[in-house]
Amino acid sequence: MKNYPLLLQIGKRLSAMADRIADFSRKVEELPGKAPEILALLVYAAAHLGMAVVHEPFFDEAEAWQIARSVTLKTLFLETTHYEGHPPLWHLVLMPFAKAGAPYELSLALISLAFTGTAVFLILWYALFPRLVRLLLPFTYFFFYQYGVISRVYCVMTLAFVLAAMAYRQRNVRPDRYVATLILMCVTLAYGLVIAGGLALVWLWEIWREGRRKWDRRISWLAVLLAAAFGVVWMIMPRADTYATVSADAVTIENPFIVRLLYTFFVLPSDVALTDVYSEHMLLSRAYLMPSALFSGALIGMLIWGVLLYYGRKRGTALLLVLPYSLFAVFAAAVYVSIHHIGIGLLYFCFWCWVTAESGECAADRTELSADGNMAGAVRCAAVLLGTLAMGVSLYWTGAACKLDIDKNYAPGRHEAAFIKAHHLDEYRMMTSWLIAYDEEGDIRLTDINECNMAVNVAPYFEHNLFFNFNGGIDERNYVTHILLSEEETQRQYEKWRGEEPPQVLWMMPELSEVYGGTVTMRDYVPVWKEGVWQVWKAGANYYESDIHVRRELLEETGLQPLR
Numbered sequence: 001m002k003n004y005p006l007l008l009q010i011g012k013r014l015s016a017m018a019d020r021i022a023d024f025s026r027k028v029e030e031l032p033g034k035a036p037e038i039l040a041l042l043v044y045a046a047a048h049l050g051m052a053v054v055h056e057p058f059f060d061e062a063e064a065w066q067i068a069r070s071v072t073l074k075t076l077f078l079e080t081t082h083y084e085g086h087p088p089l090w091h092l093v094l095m096p097f098a099k100a101g102a103p104y105e106l107s108l109a110l111i112s113l114a115f116t117g118t119a120v121f122l123i124l125w126y127a128l129f130p131r132l133v134r135l136l137l138p139f140t141y142f143f144f145y146q147y148g149v150i151s152r153v154y155c156v157m158t159l160a161f162v163l164a165a166m167a168y169r170q171r172n173v174r175p176d177r178y179v180a181t182l183i184l185m186c187v188t189l190a191y192g193l194v195i196a197g198g199l200a201l202v203w204l205w206e207i208w209r210e211g212r213r214k215w216d217r218r219i220s221w222l223a224v225l226l227a228a229a230f231g232v233v234w235m236i237m238p239r240a241d242t243y244a245t246v247s248a249d250a251v252t253i254e255n256p257f258i259v260r261l262l263y264t265f266f267v268l269p270s271d272v273a274l275t276d277v278y279s280e281h282m283l284l285s286r287a288y289l290m291p292s293a294l295f296s297g298a299l300i301g302m303l304i305w306g307v308l309l310y311y312g313r314k315r316g317t318a319l320l321l322v323l324p325y326s327l328f329a330v331f332a333a334a335v336y337v338s339i340h341h342i343g344i345g346l347l348y349f350c351f352w353c354w355v356t357a358e359s360g361e362c363a364a365d366r367t368e369l370s371a372d373g374n375m376a377g378a379v380r381c382a383a384v385l386l387g388t389l390a391m392g393v394s395l396y397w398t399g400a401a402c403k404l405d406i407d408k409n410y411a412p413g414r415h416e417a418a419f420i421k422a423h424h425l426d427e428y429r430m431m432t433s434w435l436i437a438y439d440e441e442g443d444i445r446l447t448d449i450n451e452c453n454m455a456v457n458v459a460p461y462f463e464h465n466l467f468f469n470f471n472g473g474i475d476e477r478n479y480v481t482h483i484l485l486s487e488e489e490t491q492r493q494y495e496k497w498r499g500e501e502p503p504q505v506l507w508m509m510p511e512l513s514e515v516y517g518g519t520v521t522m523r524d525y526v527p528v529w530k531e532g533v534w535q536v537w538k539a540g541a542n543y544y545e546s547d548i549h550v551r552r553e554l555l556e557e558t559g560l561q562p563l564r
Contacts, residue, residue, distance in 0.1 A: 015377070018384040028132045037124040040135045044120050044144070045113060051149045051402055052109030058411030058535065061108055061151050062456045066479035067091050069098035069460070081235040083242050083482040085336075088235065089187040090153035104460040105414075108151035115155040116148040119162045126166060128357040133391070137350070140394035141538060142272065142343035145401045153188050154343065160184040160192065161347045164199070165354035171203065175221040178203075183228045191344050193232055194331045198324025200225055205319070243448055243482040244336070254286050260333035263289065264345075267297035268329070269304045272346035273390035281535055281542050284337045307386060308349070310379045315359040321352050339537060400539035408534035412454065412546035416507075417461035419529050419548065423558050428550075431503035432467040433510040447514070449490055450481050454508045454546065467507065469497060506549040525549035526562040 028036070057065075068091045071080055076088050097107040120138040127134055137143060147154040164181035171178035182199060185192035200222055207218055238244065255263075263284060267277050277297040280287040312318035325348055332341065409415060420426050435451035436444060455470045459478050471477030485493070494515045502520045503510075512520050529548035534541035550558060 011378075014385060015381050018381040021384055021388050025130050025132045028135070029130065031131070034125075036131070036135055040124055040138065041117070041121055044138045045117055047139075047144070047402075048113050048116070048148055049109060051145075051405065052105065052113075054406045055149050056410045056412075056414045057105060057108060057151065057457075057460075058413070059453050059456055062413060062460050063479055064090055064152065065094055065098055065104060065108065065460050066456055068094035070476050070478050077235065080481075082237060082239045085236055085238060085242075085244060085482075086153065086189055087187045087232050089156065093156070112148060112151035112155045115159045116143070119143075119155075119159040122162050122166065127162075127354055129353070133387070136391055136395065139398055140391065141397035141401065142346050142394070144398050145405075145536075146340060146343055149402075149405070150340075152340075154340070157185065157188040157192055157344065158347060160188060161351045165351045168355045169358050172218060175218045179221040179225050182225055186225075186229055186232050189344075190232075190236060190335075191328060191331070191341065193229055194327050195324045195344075195348060196225070197229065198327040199320075202320050202323055239483075241484050241486075243451060243484040255284060255289060257333060259289065259294075260284050260337070261329065262298060263294070264329035264333045264337065265326075266301035266305070267294060268301070268342050268345050269349070270297040270300040271342055272349075273304065273386075274300055274393050276538055276540075278339055278342065279537055279540065281339060281537065284333075287339075303382070304386065307379060307383050308352075311356060311383070312352075315356045317352065317356045317359055320355070324348065397538040401536045404534060404536045404539075404541050408536075408541065409531060410534065410536060411457055412531065412533050413457035413461065415531060416529065416546060416548065417458045420458065420466075421461075423528075423560060425505050425548070425550070425558065426462060426466055428504040428554070429501055430467050430505040430507060431469050431510050432506075433508035434469070436511050436514065447487075447490055448484050449493055450483055450485060453480060456480055457546075458507070468500070468503070469493075469510075502551075504551050504554055508547060509549070522549070524551055526552055526555065528555075528558075528560040528563060530563055 067076070067080055067084070071091075076091055080091070081088050093111060094107070097111070098104075120143075123129075123137060124134050129137070143158065147158050160181060164178070164185065167174070167178040167181050182196040185196040203218070204222060207216075263278065267275075271277055275293070275297045277289060277293045278284060278287055308321055309318055312321045325345070328345065328348065432452045432455040435446070435448040435453075437446040438444060449469065450471060452467065452470045455467050456479060458466065465471070465473050465475050465478040467473060471479075471481060497515050502516065502524075506525055509522065512522060527547055527549050529546075531546050533544055533546055535544070550560060554560075555562065
């Protein structure tokens with residue numbers, strides 16, 4: 001027990017620090033009127049629109065826009081969703097704007113702001129968080145940047161969780177409102193479907209525990225939710241030739257299921273708040289997870305779980321915390337998760353904290369912070385310090401990400417499209433790169449000529465499909481279909497391209513040798529454009545380059561100079 005005095009002294013210092021933070025929070029709480037909330041909302045909207053001016057939309061944003069712009073409703077519901085793996089809601093939201101020819105980047109920014117701005121307003125005015133938390137939460141990394149500035153369906157999911165939290169308390173009185181919010185979750189993403197299912201199971205268990213064995217209207221509304229869920233499952237069920245499912249067998253899995261499950265259960269709560277264990281822009285199954293970082297993240301995650309479970313047990317919401325999140329964690333580990341999906345865990349924790357705060361006072365709330373060994377005081381001290389640290393780290397991530405986005409090019413598309421238009425390269429025969437995956441021996445493991453992700457980045461800036469090899473060059477397929485062709489179909493396309501005029505302009509560096517053998521090579525082209533791209537994640541970024549090449553004999557005609 002030699003270290004006991006030292007530990008006691010550390011405990012007292014931490015407790016004093018937590019007391020000071022709590023005192024400051026109380027002072028913010030006492031500010032009169034709604035001026036802080038109004039200011040926070042205005043600053044949020046202004047910052048969101050300001051970042052939209054500098055942010056270059058990347059593939060995910062462009063792909064959704066191009067689907068909304070190109071497909072019919074029939075194609076969207078009967079084909080596209082089976083290959084995208086997502087319900088059609090986001091495409092339906094974008095469709096009126098995309099088909100009407102509305103400005104691409106401005107439309108994305110305003111639509112995203114409409115959803116996140118509404119969520120922020122509801123948080124500021126109605127969430128039962130401390131006022132300081134309400135004022136700062138909208139500016140944290142996932143709320144502001146990852147699910148706001150980057151315009152994707154996650155802005156709708158953010159609003160869905162906020163609406164669900166608002167409807168939760170009256171779920172037994174107004175089950176229609178609560179079920180409506182769960183259906184909104186279901187039609188955003190497959191993850192929303194899983195979490196909504198977990199919430200429905202918890203609710204069903206509560207109804208069962210009431211001792212009522214008769215059918216009531218809550219069960220009727222749960223049946224409506226179940227029907228909606230089956231409809232979503234039918235829409236997103238992959239086809240036999242869906243790229244994501246077929247390619248899974250051809251991709252080397254670096255992290256086994258048990259490692260992925262360890263991450264989603266224990267490390268993910270730490271990664272959304274404090275750490276950056278998983279930061280590669282690839283699937284979790286193939287991402288490198290440093291063992292020491294994984295272990296440290298798991299320890300922090302278990303500390304977070306300990307605090308949450310303590311309050312969940314006190315407030316009677318432990319099952320609500322564990323069951324839906326467990327379904328999400330298992331689904332993410334077993335099926336699919338990328339780095340931007342981990343923020344869904346944060347959305348769920350915020351939802352749970354909101355409804356837990358509404359569930360009544362517990363003994364821990366009445367206990368003063370102290371270092372006298374009192375469990376309630378110790379947990380509350382840990383909650384205040386962890387929450388403050390997490391808020392500070394996330395706000396730092398937001399600032400760092402915004403600075404990187406301002407200083408660097410987030411994605412190819414905007415500048416490359418301007419270059420193509422300035423030099424009229426869209427009037428020439430253009431080819432874009434496609435996916436060819438190699439094994440460790442250098443042999444081709446998978447070829448997908450429809451997976452032309454780079455082409456989608458520039459597609460929204462033009463009226464027509466620029467590339468003859470991108471889904472046949474037709475405008476109605478000017479997006480990545482995720483339909484994997486057979487080897488025979490791929491070779492037929494190669495044969496067709498060989499029988500036509502060779503490309504005059506190359507966007508990126510397609511594998512010409514696979515198509516033309518040695519008759520057309522990169523030596524026939526010269527680089528005329530090269531630009532670095534920095535795909536931001538938290539306080540860092542992954543770097544890659546985009547480039548444009550033209551045939552040597554076209555230099556004089558286009559007025560371009562080769563890059564040194």
